[in-house]
Structures are given as structure tokens and as C-alpha cells.
Amino acid sequence: MQITRKLLKDYRKIKQEIPLLEMELKEMRETDSGIGNSTIFDYRTGQARPQSVIGFDWERYERRTARLEKKKQKVKAVEEWIDNIEDGQTRCVFRMFYIDGMSWIKIASKIGYNGNPDYPRIMIRDKYLSMCGIK
DSSP states (O other), rough: OOOOOOHHHHHHHHHHHHHHHHHHHHHHHHHHGGGEEEEEOOOOOSSEEEEEEEOOOHHHHHHHHHHHHHHHHHHHHHHHHHOOOOOOHHHHHHHIIISSOEEEEEEHHTTTOOOOOOIIIIIIIIIHHHHHHHH
């Protein structure tokens, strides 16, 4: 999977959506929320009569399952990409911001740039992204 700025930007949101989708799928399996209603035409009398068919909505369940798997793949790709950054400080900055969800102010104070929260963002993250050709 290609790492882009958009994927990195959406990483936190995607990671938050995974447990919600898992819970929704579990609820669909265990409660009546997975039951769907569809209309078919019954031609037993020779004329089309609409009939209601009730059952588990497999199409919706499979769409949600596919969406969940796609989100998990994106999260895994970003985490592997961050783990493969060779420079320790750069890897640490990416991990703190994207995976741990820290603010730039907190990251700056942790790496020793207390008065300058823009330093890790501009001089470490942005510089690394431009070096990798990620726009």
C-alpha cells in the first residue's frame, strides 16, 4: 500500500473507526439489527404480487466486513512504514504523533525543543516526508 500524506492524516480517524465497526458487526450477528427486509414479486397466481422477505442482511454485513478489513490493512501499512523508518528520532516523532496521538507541543518538549513546537513538525516530519517523496 502506498503511503501518502492523506493516509497519514486519516490514520487516527481510521484507527478510531475500527472498534466501532467491529462492535457494529458483532451487534448485527447477535441482535436483530442484522435483519433486513426485501421485496420480491410472487408470480404464483400469474400476476406480480409484491411479497416481503425477511432475513439476515448478508450484503450489508459483507460490505461492512470488507470496509473493516480495508481499514485494518491501512492501519497495518502505516504502522509498518513507521516501524521501518531507520532514523531513531524521526521514527520516535512519527510514532508519538500518529500512533500515540500526542500534540506537537508535547512531542517538542519530549525531544528537547521545549520552546519550539514547530521544530519536530517542520524539521523532522516534513523534512522526512519530502525526502521520501511523499506529497
